Amino acid sequence: MTDALATYELGKRYGKQWALSDCSVAIPAGSISAVIGPNGAGKSTLLNAVVGLFPPTTGRIELFGGDPYADPSMVSRVGFVSQDRPLYRDFTVSEMLRFGASTNPRWDQPAAEARIASLGIPLGRKIKSLSGGQQAQVSLVLAIAKRAELIVLDEPVAALDPLARREFMQTLMDDVVENGQTVVFSSHLVGELERVCDHLVLLNQGRVQYCGALESFSQGHRLLVGPRVDTAEITALHHVIRASHTERQSTVLIRANGKAIDPRWDVRDPGFEEVVLAYLGQRASDLESSR
């Protein structure tokens, strides 16, 4: 599978602070990828850089095999929904669509109108009088009707209630069935990712901790529970993501590497959410040692 998007040792510095460093990710065409990480991990910085909002400090970006900063036509192939929804509050929905039509060469007006109608949003209503969920849907429809091959969404559902989140994802996934776009979105709603994503980028403190198929991530870890051991003893044998100890018991999350596991451990499959939280909970010192 070819990559719709790839970054190579991408870095972005704000003043003295590196928001991203040494960040290499590959997003296969046709995948639905989630970028997750704690606040300040660099999620928005990464997404803003890949849609061409500002040039990276170091490294480079490839979109569909080309350089987005050298080829301005790339802009029309990428749909972006930023965290603060790009809508004009005093416009009506139909004015917003007309704006979309006039600024996008491949605009699909019938599709945009059909989506808005199926969502039950009146075309004559002003954006500011719509609910949060409806505003999110309108900004999604704008990205969809652009007929972009890559849709990038920065925290699209963070401010929505569960029902509105579900409806938003339904609209997005329904369009993906029809048009097969690549989707990249950031989120910190870890529990809801598994049903939507097939690819995962884990960011922590501006660095990539994992980039790959969600399935290998979920299945690539084991939770060991057993009698108390020294962390050193277990790190000698396995790649440890997180270890916690009580007086008598040790609980260790490891990356499965095919090596046999000592039978005194009770081996469990940790859930997706548990593995994600273990990664995100790693401190700077852990990150250094695991590299």
Add this chain to the structure above:
Amino acid sequence: MIEFHLDSSSGVAAYMQIVHQVKRAMRLGLLRKDDQLPTVREVVAQLAINPNTVLKAYRHLEMEGLVAGRQGQGTFVLQTLAGPELAGHAELRTELLAWLDRATALGLDDEDIAALVASTLDERFRALQQEEDGAA
């Protein structure tokens, strides 16, 4: 036509849950030969899940020879599983009832029994998987 539901806390991959639900429906006679599975679009619209997940589940079922895609129409069930198995059900049920009576006599309540069954199935699954891995 059947509807799928997903349990995101089960730890079972979403596509596998769909596979299990199709097989279960076939075993129970809810899906018979020539019945159509929901289209990818219908499943996606209903569950708001990744279309690739549904495709993967249907491919898995195709590889097992249970369903087949028909060009431009959708995915259809190839065989009826329910018939002969239902006949065996009665006998198994009788044996199971006798076993459950023994378990109760030994002091197990319903929850103990359910836990025992679940952990035994789990162990058996792991053992079978290890055999497969060993063979491969």
